[in-house]
Structure formats: C-alpha cells, structure tokens
Amino acid sequence: xxxxxxxxxxxxxxxxxxxxxxxxxxxxxxxxxxxxxxxxxxxxxxxxxxxxxxxxxxxxxxxxxxxxxxxxxxxxxxxxxxxxxxxxxxxxxxxxxxxxxxxxxxxxxxxxxxxxxxxxxxxxxxxxxxxxxxxxxxxxxxxxxxxxxxxxxxxxxxxxxxxxxxxxxxxxxxxxxxxxxxxxxxxxxxxxxxxxxxxxxxxxxxxxxxxxxxxxxxxxxxxxxxxxxxxxxxxxxxxxxxxxxxxxxxxxxxxxxxxxxxxxxxxxxxxxxxxxxxxxxxxxxxxxxxxxxxxxxxxxxxxxxxxxxxxxxxxxxxxxxxxxxxxxxxxxxxxxxxxxxxxxxx
Amino acid sequence: xxxxxxxxxxxxxxxxxxxxxxxxxxxxxxxxxxxxxxxxxxxxxxxxxxxxxxxxxxxxxxxxxxxxxxxxxxxxxxxxxxxxxxxxxxxxxxxxxxxxxxxxxxxxxxxxxxxxxxxxxxxxxxxxxxxxxxxxxxxxxxxxxxxxxxxxxxxxxxxxxxxxxxxxxxxxxxxxxxxxxxxxxxxxxxxxxxxxxxxxxxxxxxxxxxxxxxxxxxxxxxxxxxxxxxxxxxxxxxxxxxxxxxxxxxxxxxxxxxxxxxxxxxxxxxxxxxxxxxxxxxxxxxxxxxxxxxxxxxxxxxxxxxxxxxxxxxxxxxxxxxxxxxxxxxxxxxxxxxxxxxxxxx
DNA sequence: TTGAAAGCGCTACCAC
DNA sequence: GTGGTAGCGCTTTCAA
Numbered sequence: 001x002x003x004x005x006x007x008x009x010x011x012x013x014x015x016x017x018x019x020x021x022x023x024x025x026x027x028x029x030x031x032x033x034x035x036x037x038x039x040x041x042x043x044x045x046x047x048x049x050x051x052x053x054x055x056x057x058x059x060x061x062x063x064x065x066x067x068x069x070x071x072x073x074x075x076x077x078x079x080x081x082x083x084x085x086x087x088x089x090x091x092x093x094x095x096x097x098x099x100x101x102x103x104x105x106x107x108x109x110x111x112x113x114x115x116x117x118x119x120x121x122x123x124x125x126x127x128x129x130x131x132x133x134x135x136x137x138x139x140x141x142x143x144x145x146x147x148x149x150x151x152x153x154x155x156x157x158x159x160x161x162x163x164x165x166x167x168x169x170x171x172x173x174x175x176x177x178x179x180x181x182x183x184x185x186x187x188x189x190x191x192x193x194x195x196x197x198x199x200x201x202x203x204x205x206x207x208x209x210x211x212x213x214x215x216x217x218x219x220x221x222x223x224x225x226x227x228x229x230x231x232x233x234x235x236x237x238x239x240x241x242x243x244x245x246x247x248x249x250x251x252x253x254x255x256x257x258x259x260x261x262x263x264x265x266x267x268x269x270x271x272x273x274x275x276x277x278x279x280x281x282x283x284x285x286x287x288x289x290x291x292x293x294x295x296x297x298x299x300x301x302x303x304x305x306x307x308x309x310x311x312x313x314x315x316x317x318x319x320x321x322x323x324x325x326x327x328x329x330x331x332x333x334x335x336x337x338x339x340x341x342x343x344x345x346x
Numbered sequence: 347x348x349x350x351x352x353x354x355x356x357x358x359x360x361x362x363x364x365x366x367x368x369x370x371x372x373x374x375x376x377x378x379x380x381x382x383x384x385x386x387x388x389x390x391x392x393x394x395x396x397x398x399x400x401x402x403x404x405x406x407x408x409x410x411x412x413x414x415x416x417x418x419x420x421x422x423x424x425x426x427x428x429x430x431x432x433x434x435x436x437x438x439x440x441x442x443x444x445x446x447x448x449x450x451x452x453x454x455x456x457x458x459x460x461x462x463x464x465x466x467x468x469x470x471x472x473x474x475x476x477x478x479x480x481x482x483x484x485x486x487x488x489x490x491x492x493x494x495x496x497x498x499x500x501x502x503x504x505x506x507x508x509x510x511x512x513x514x515x516x517x518x519x520x521x522x523x524x525x526x527x528x529x530x531x532x533x534x535x536x537x538x539x540x541x542x543x544x545x546x547x548x549x550x551x552x553x554x555x556x557x558x559x560x561x562x563x564x565x566x567x568x569x570x571x572x573x574x575x576x577x578x579x580x581x582x583x584x585x586x587x588x589x590x591x592x593x594x595x596x597x598x599x600x601x602x603x604x605x606x607x608x609x610x611x612x613x614x615x616x617x618x619x620x621x622x623x624x625x626x627x628x629x630x631x632x633x634x635x636x637x638x639x640x641x642x643x644x645x646x647x648x649x650x651x652x653x654x655x656x657x658x659x660x661x662x663x664x665x666x667x668x669x670x671x672x673x674x675x676x677x678x679x680x681x682x683x684x685x686x687x688x689x690x691x692x
Numbered sequence: 693t694t695g696a697a698a699g700c701g702c703t704a705c706c707a708c
Numbered sequence: 709g710t711g712g713t714a715g716c717g718c719t720t721t722c723a724a
Binding site: 014016017018028029032035036060061062063064065066067068069 | 719
C-alpha cells in the first residue's frame, strides 16, 4: 500500500537522486558519482545504481546542476530572422560545432525587434549560458550593457561597439563594389538596387557602396525599397521599377531571397534574364544554384562566420582574453547565369 | 579597498537577490516580490529596489527559479531537419504561439538520427520543460518510454504509438492520391516518383499511395531514389530517370525542395515544363510560388500542425487529460504552373 | 570506496 | 508591508 503510494508519488513528481539512492541502498553522493562517471565507485555498486536509475527512469534535474555549477553548457544564439537562410545557415553551422564540442544550443529569434532582442539577451543571461552569439542586424550598444558584468562571453556580428567586444563582420562594401564593377565591365550603365525598406546597419553598407561605385562611374543608379522583404519584396520592386521609367539594364538585390522574387516576376513578364536584364543577389544561399537562371551573387562565408564565432566564445570562456578583436571576412563574387553582357546601348 | 574587492567579486560572480537586498537595505523576500511584480510592496521601497537592481545589473538566476518551481516556461520542440522548410515552418509558428503565450521555445534538431533524438528528449526532460513537441520522422516507441512517468506533456507528429499520446498526422496518402488522380485526369499515364533513398514513415505513406493509385489505373509507375535529399536529389533523379528509359510524362516529388532540383535539372536539359513533362511537389512550401514555373503541390497545413500541437500541450499541462487523441489533417491539392495536359500519346 | 552536510539562488510560507 | 527561513535537487568538499 505504502509502496504503491510511493510509486505514484514518483510517477508524478520526478525521480531524484535521493529516490535512486534509497532504492539502491546507497547515498546520494554515490549516485551522483555514478551519474557523472566518477571512477571512484566499486563496479558492483555502479552497476546496481545504474540498474535502479534505469528502472526508475531517472533524469538529472539540469536546473539543479546548473545552479550548483554556476553555468550551463548551453550556447545562446540569437538571430534576427529565421526566414532568411543567411541566419539559418549561420545557426546550423554553429549548432553543429557546439554539438561536436559537447554544447547545446539555444536559438532565439529577435524578429528585427530591439525589444525582443533585449528580452532574449536577458533570458540568456538568466539561464547563465556559456556564451552568446548575437547574429543580428539590430544590435544596439545599450543592449550589450546588460551583459556588462556578467562574465558571459559574447560575440557579435556586424556590430562594432565602443566596449571592445569581439566582432565578426563582412566587408559588404567591398563585395558590392566587386559586383557593380563586374556588371559595369559587362557594359551595364544603368543599374537598380532593390533593398527592403527598413534600413539595417548591414544593408546600409551595401546601399552606400552601390551608390558610391555607380557615382564613381557617373552611372545612373536608383534604389527601390519595397515594403515587403523576401521574394515578395523582389516582385514588388520589379513592378515599381518597370513603372518608374528608370530603364535599368541590371538589378542588384540586397540579398538572394529578394532576387528569387525578382527572377520570378521577370519570368512572368516574359523579360529574359540575362538577355534583356541582368539580375544579381547577395549572400550566396544554396538556393541560388537552383534558380532559373542560376544566380550571380556575392558569397558571404556563413560557415566561416559561425566558426569564428564559436572559436571566439571558447577563447573567452577559457579566459584567453583577446577582447575587442574584429574579424573581417572578405566576400567574393560568384558569377552564374543570371548576369550577362549588356545588350542595350547606353 | 574592501568595497572595491566586493565590487570585483560582484562583477565576476553574478549579482544575486541577496546582493540587491543588502544594497537596498531590505530582505531577499522583498526583492523577490519586486522582481515578481507582487503588489504587497510599498511604492517607495519598490522604487528603491528597482534602482539598485538596475545599478547592479541584476538578472534573476532562472535555474534557481526553475528548481524551486519544478519546471520552466520553456517548450521543447524537436524536429528532424532544419534544411527542410517543412520543419522550419512548423517551428516558426510554434515559436510565435509560444511567445504570445509567455513561453520560450527550445529548438533541437535530431538530424534524422534516433540516438540524437533520444539525447534531445533526455535533455528536455532534464530541463523540466513545460512540454515537448516532437515533429520528427524517426520517432520510436522506446524513445517515448523515457518520457513515461515524467508528467511532461508530449505531442507527436506522424507517430501513432500504443501508449495513447496525442498525435497529429497528415493524411499523406489522400493527398498523394489526389495528386495522382489529377495528373491522370490530365492524360498522364506514365509517372515517376522521386523519393529520398532513406525511407521514413511519413514518406512511406506517400510512396505507397502513389504506387497503389497508379496500380488501380494499371498505369506504369516507377520510383527513383537518389542518394541525396533536397534539390540535389532532385537533380540526380532526373539524370537517373532519363537514363533509365522509363518514359515518364509526369514527375511527382516527395517534397517541394526535391522538386526545385528537378525543375532546375530539366531547365538545364532544355526540357520544357509542363509542355514536355509535368512536375509536382509535396508540402507547399512558400518557395513553390517562386519557382519557374510555379509548383503544383499538395498543401500540408504546417501552421495548423503547430497550432494543434500547441493547444494539445496546453491542455495536457492544465490536466485536461484527453490523451491519445489523434488529429488528422487533410491536405489539399494546389494546382500551379508546373503541371499541364499530357501532350504525348499513350 | 562511501557517506554526511554545506551550499548554489530562488520562492513561498509563516511571523511580525 | 516586510523579514526569516525551509527547502527545490544537485555537486563537492571533508571525514570515515
């Protein structure tokens, strides 16, 4: 009867170390040793305890463990937007690296919202994560203030702050210049840039480089800013472009997902790419190999970003305090089928 | 001097309730009340405490809190594969719902690996999550054994077990039949199915329905199983198909991402879709609207899956124990431009 | 090789 | 309104 009640209690309330200890006739210390693979346990004892753990379906309470140990083996990753394969790719690589090194990963999406970003950071601090990788476009200095005295290693992407954090960034300007110069060399003189309406630090670089490079050639340039982002934005931008009377011979998209929409809209309007109009993207997402035609783009090395981020976090955690380092990644041009020689004259 | 040491200690070791209490000249109880928005605190006290919390950059230790409360406001979501937009879409919707209801979300990817799935489940149990949504193709009954006496609400996708868990599944067979019948009605008689080599429960349904429906029409059918999945698998399958001599007039892909590769390979080989060959996918991912031509597919209502999952978890958590319910979602055919009347005879 | 006991930081109950 | 204090389940000395 009593035993039965005990069983029920166990069923409801989670088995704990003490329950296992009692059932195995040892102390909690011993069970703890078994759980953590401590050598100093007699083989027979270990075996008995393991049996009981299995029978009782014991699962260590990770909160209790983390509370004692002061931190958890979890890496917090916070990204802006999971719709964009860019962020997803960085995360996936980070997850793989973390897993291979015995860490779990906690993914948060800020949805480009600074308030949610701050909330996310707070939560990660509250969970005493082993490190935070903030791969977001909307970082602000005051959000990082939160992290100040916490001792939690942090690495940012594309955000240079005063406080000397490790930062990884891509030389977007250079990538954009390469792309524009390449198109220029193909004879293109009038180009359009399609950029999502909401300005983010990282897209600003690209926009500026686009305009500057075009200006340096005294070539007419126009920026279209659809209200939507992603492929839908690309579609809208094409409509806008065609109505605008700006007779572009090449369209550069702020990212590849936008280019997908541009290609689609052009196909529907029976405008041949690249014969009548060249199209290029930015990021080099995998999908760019499968668009029709395949997409000329600028490669942003997302695996490398993840690897650098992970390494930086590990070093910080070990106390190899080389704070304030900045890693600059050089993008490179990927020429595929969506761009070609300009068929039209000046 | 001593104060300075204390400051340093605080900087390193994380500020806790007691630190705030001391600095504000109150007890931990009061600080706790402030943190948790308890009404019974004098306004002036509250303000003073809040000031100190801010100054000291206090962040509650969530592990300690969860330890006391017995569980965390975190929903564990475990999916097979983040490469596949299907899973990502379900997760995204789940995350949105969770967030709107004051939950955080913990995402785990099993990578189609049963061992990793089990590990993931263990970790979620260890973290005493408020619920688990297992949206995986590789679930096994013994993995769920782990969850047995834990009292953690669980919901599965596409996995009917003996133990009477809530399960959500899509009537894939019906969707596939609809698709095949539709193509048949267009005059197609010889069809190919492209399915990733590794059989999963959910793809098995589709394969079977494809073969059965074709058989019922006494129509020649062939299944191609590339070694790769995703778009690359689609490309490989087309090559295999063309070499095989099986003269299909329509290709059905096990999912939309595969179809993307099929469309690409056909475009490169100058085979017109749908004039020469019809192509269809399965899932209705967003990208299907942007392929060229846009993709005929079967809609699997991923938002609905997420919503049902979330609701089920909430009900379980509240003890509205309607265990063992199974929700069956009906897919529907989405006809777009990649399929058309069969131009070839017999 | 094993056990006892002191916390980890927090919540919640009970006093005042 | 506020403070004291007993745990939550675990790790980790220190003794035995």
